[in-house]
Amino acid sequence: LAKTTQPISMDSYEGQEVNITCSHNNIATNDYITWYQQFPSQGPRFIIQGYKTKVTNEVASLFIPADRKSSTLSLPRVSLSDTAVYYCLVGDGSGYGNKLVFGAGTILRVKS
């Protein structure tokens, strides 16, 4: 299973754009890159996933370079409610995210 590395924590202010970068040097050909968000006392919640290039949805964008050895989650104009732990994950090489390995994640603190 490919291991991911991401910053332990980040601080930001309301209204700013936040970029969290994750490295996954050993990503397998069939792996998708998936990001989850977790608030205290809640289960993780899927944010976005991608395979290559750029993906955008209503809450975030995901940038993936051609070599796929890293990815960047971009949160536009964060608010206090975006304070959470963000996990970057890759799969088990099957293309299906059944054996997801959650790392320590990045604690994002948004200040007013």
Place this chain on the structure above:
Amino acid sequence: DAGVIQSPRHEVTEMGQEVTLRCKPISGHDYLFWYRQTMMRGLELLIYFNNNVPIDDSGMPEDRFSAKMPNASFSTLKIQPSEPRDSAVYFCASRPGGVPGGEQFFGPGTRLTVL
């Protein structure tokens, strides 16, 4: 859909007692997962099922832990006997089959405290 449902939400028990955690996956989802989260070890996959059949239980810590899925809408995780080090938040998740990628739908979790 109500999402993944877990019960109880909180469980406090004494060492040596049997604990049963319950999960109802999202209707139509073919995969069900059990995770455990602690401060020390983070979020760990314990076991997952496909169409009610256990596929990978390599994350189950020891024989005191067992999981069953008697039908597509119900699964249990049992700890017998429980120990203080089993204290954690246990999450159940589900996902549909045939959909590539890593999206799983998590329940609210069961916070277990073993005294």
